[in-house]
Amino acid sequence: MAKIIAGIASSHVPAIGAAIDNGRTEEPYWKRVFAGFERSKRWMAETRPDVVFAIYNDHASAFSVEVIPTFALGCAAEFPPADEGWGPRPVPVVKGHPELASHIAQSVILDEFDLTICNKMEVDHGLTVPLNLMFGSPREWPCPVIPLAVNVVQFPPPTGHRCFMLGRAIAKAIESYPEDLRVVMFGTGGMSHQISGPRAGLINSKFDKAFLDNLTKDPDKLVHMPHLEYMREAGAEGVELVMWLVMRGALHRKVKEVYRFYTVPASNTAVGHIILDNTVPQRSTARKTAKRPVAKVKRAAARARIDRVRS
Numbered sequence: 416m417a418k419i420i421a422g423i424a425s426s427h428v429p430a431i432g433a434a435i436d437n438g439r440t441e442e443p444y445w446k447r448v449f450a451g452f453e454r455s456k457r458w459m460a461e462t463r464p465d466v467v468f469a470i471y472n473d474h475a476s477a478f479s480v481e482v483i484p485t486f487a488l489g490c491a492a493e494f495p496p497a498d499e500g501w502g503p504r505p506v507p508v509v510k511g512h513p514e515l516a517s518h519i520a521q522s523v524i525l526d527e528f529d530l531t532i533c534n535k536m537e538v539d540h541g542l543t544v545p546l547n548l549m550f551g552s553p554r555e556w557p558c559p560v561i562p563l564a565v566n567v568v569q570f571p572p573p574t575g576h577r578c579f580m581l582g583r584a585i586a587k588a589i590e591s592y593p594e595d596l597r598v599v600m601f602g603t604g605g606m607s608h609q610i611s612g613p614r615a616g617l618i619n620s621k622f623d624k625a626f627l628d629n630l631t632k633d634p635d636k637l638v639h640m641p642h643l644e645y646m647r648e649a650g651a652e653g654v655e656l657v658m659w660l661v662m663r664g665a666l667h668r669k670v671k672e673v674y675r676f677y678t679v680p681a682s683n684t685a686v687g688h689i690i691l692d693n694t695v696p697q698r699s700t701a702r703k704t705a706k707r708p709v710a711k712v713k714r715a716a717a718r719a720r721i722d723r724v725r726s
């Protein structure tokens with residue numbers, strides 16, 4: 416059966432893509448950013464997943480204001496890089512996994528999450544920049560990628576709770592796929608940033624670092640955070656962080672933080688990145704059920720003592 420072996424979160428700052436495409440990665444400003452992903456690339460080269468499931472948002476590239484799906488699942492065989500105004504990025508075409516994607520669509524929609532199915536879709540920097548950060552700049556991406564585009568551009572975006580629960584449904588779908596595939600989940604976007612208005616350039620490192628802490632140890636603290644809190648604390652575009660909760664919802668409760676990187680700024684954005692190992696042993700249900708009879712016996716004994724006192 417397929418299984419999710421890890422979750423990764425990463426910002427998808429467009430200027431990072433431009434730095435790669437224009438050969439500026441060795442400039443001191445950008446070297447600081449790319450150095451933080453060197454260990455991640457080694458981890459990815461060693462891990463060699465069979466499939467990446469990448470949660471990202473489209474920035475008016477594949478979708479315009481005319482059509483705004485809340486959750487759009489890419490079921491196509493390939494996803495070309497989109498022209499974002501200065502020509503498509505010089506990156507490989509993203510190859511999909513139509514069989515697994517269709518299986519996920521079937522399972523998740525019957526689980527009452529109404530996905531939009533995309534059999535043709537171009538992908539922008541939201542997807543391709545994290546692929547660069549994790550895989551470098553190969554001639555071909557080393558594994559198929561299933562894109563899930565989440566609307567965080569036009570209000571109302573989905574709630575963090577909805578995203579988290581969708582992640583759970585996606586995990587259930589992946590883990591019921593009969594082929595032995597090792598899947599890595601990507602959550603992209605964030606961290607704190609605001610690109611327009613009087614607060615343009617806002618970065619809140621305290622909020623970002625607490626978000627990273629909770630993402631690993633206590634995601635329940637993040638799940639019910641309202642959009643207004645994201646906007647107040649992390650800027651208007653900081654609401655992209657709800658996409659990380661799809662990734663986290665697909666992981667087990669207990670995960671191991673393998674690596675974390677945080678730096679500011681990149682362009683006008685805080686860059687956050689984390690790798691979570693999803694193969695950590697979980698508390699077995701056998702232990703939980705073994706405790707129940709003992710508790711029951713204790714409660715029954717206590718009730719018996721009370722009855723004896725009363726009588």
Ligand SMILES: [Fe+2]
Pocket residue numbers: 427472474541604605655
């Ligand atoms: Fe974005």
